[in-house]
Amino acid sequence: MLTDKKIVCRDCNQEFVFTVGEQEFYKEKGFENDPVRCPDCRRAKKAQSGNRR
Known part of the structure; x- marks a missing residue:
């Protein structure tokens, strides 16, 4: 059974x-x-890597 x-x-x-x-x-x-990053850091990381393309 899963828990938070x-x-x-x-x-x-x-x-x-x-x-x-x-x-x-x-x-x-x-x-x-x-996950190893909080939602805010995940969004920031995703936005940062998206800018490299």
Whole structure:
């Protein structure tokens, strides 16, 4: 049974919650690892890498 997980962001060291819904989404997409960045840092990283193209 899945439960919400508290994870510390690799980039900003802020704690964030990896919800059951997000875990189910990750599982559905075939992702095997939990996220290492909070949603804000994930968005920033994605925007940064999108600008390089």
